[in-house]
Amino acid sequence: QLQFVESGGGLVQPGGSLRLSCAASGSTLPSSAIAWVRQAPGKEREGVSCISSSGSSTTYADSVKGRFTISRDNAKKAVYLQMNSLKREDTAVYYCRALLRCNNPPIQGAIFLGSWGQGTQVTVSS
Secondary structure (H helix, E strand, O other), X not given: OOOEEEEOOEEEOOOOOEEEEEEEXXXXXXXXXXXXXXXXXXXXXXXXEEEXXXXXXXXXXXXXXXXXXXXXXXXXXXXXXXXXXXXXXXXXXXXXXXXOOOOOOOOOOOOEEOOOOOOEEEEEOO
């Protein structure tokens, strides 16, 4: 079953940086778009960013534009989310998911593939 293992989360002070990684559970990275999705306590899931299968196209939520960068390395079977200038409101569990295509906002109307993983907790606090 298509699933990912997310890592790289932790506790960071406001203004700090983290780099999240997402590895496919199978032998290869799926040839599909991949999105980072986050969920904060008491809030709905929010699409943070999405990258096309080739990596040539990316979209971002307005709340993270200019601060987060998504990338993928198909040879290493991984997708990354570089998060800079972190804010308290970025605190959430972050997941990655494969989907048919990216939209703008990133997961609007998304058709997801596979299932949710465990996610990685990001806490921004002083």
